[in-house]
Amino acid sequence: MIEVKDLQKSFGEAHILKGITTTFEKGKTNLIIGQSGSGKTVFLKCLLGLFDYEEGSIAYDGHIFSKLTEDEKRNMRAKIGMVFQGSALFDSMTIAENVMFPLQMFTKQSKSEMQDRVDFVLKRVNLPDAHNKMPSEASGGMQKRVAIARAIVNKPRYLFCDEPNSGLDPKTAIVIDNLIKEITEEYQITTVINSHDMNSVMEIGEKIVFLKDGLKAWEGSKETIFRTDNEVVTDFVYSSNLFKKVRKMYLEENS
Template structure:
């Protein structure tokens, strides 16, 4: 579980996060949404430790990051998997080498043991026999699956995804959403997804946090979004006629 209490973050004279409180639970896909400039990317990076909060605390399973020892911080890095926007694979490495990279960085396992784990996660994301391919030989959806395999190869307790469906067609995006949700449930991972994809919100939004101007404006599930009367959320989520019509049908039930 990840618990955020009163987190503030700014750059120079510009405040970005303004006292955010949130809890992210295991086995649940939690989505962070909001307009550009709402603070969602800074929020994600602050939880990852890429930014230090100016105020407030971030706890992983009850231990705040500021109170962790060097060994605990190193273990936390191993316990976190990350799926970057655009996949962020190493072009000069094969699929096998990309997925094995975190194991080489965080463990002292033998090559045989690492390869066994690599093959297991590649099988889990339906990429059998792709070990020796290079990223340039893969489709966007396949690259994203490699990124997910790399993120879970160290058996993380926490999974962070930054715009995982960026650049994907709608059909492939649904496949990636379902894969992330399945892995989250299967391995009881605490998953936090930063997204602007409203289809993801509707399909896998077990918990949704909506940020506006650095504040947590709203929190709920995909079902709750259909019923909310929060004007900021309604304007953001139902900016298209499609979702407006979906909401209208839902409320008329």
């Protein structure tokens, strides 16, 4: 579990995060959503330890990150997996080398142990024969699966995903959503996803935090988001006619 209390972050005179308090639960897909400029990317980078913040705290399973020593912070980072928006694979490395990179960085495993782990995670993301391919030879969907394999290769407790469906067609996006949800449940990871994709929200949003102008405007689940009367949320979520129809059907069926 990740617990956030009264988180505040500014850049100069620009107050970006204005006292966010929430929790992200273990074994669930936790989504951060909001319009551009809402603060969700800054929030994610604070959670990752990439940005310092002026007020508040972030605790990973009870350990407040800002109070850890440098060695303790390094050990904590070894427990974090990250799926970047553009996959961020190393072009000069094979897929297997990309996936092995965190093991080389954070562990003292033997080469054979690392190879066994790489074999396992590539098989888990349905890429059992992709070891020797270069990233340029892989489709967008394959690259995302490689990025997920790399993110989980070190058996993380926490998984962060920044717009994991960016640039993917709807069918492939569903595959990636389902893969992330399956891995989260299978390994009981605390997964936090920064997303603007409402399909993802409705598909896998077990916990949803909606940001507006640096504030937490609403939180709930994909079920409760159908029933909320919060106008800020409904204006964002149901801006398309499709989701308006889905919501209407849901409310009629559950009235």
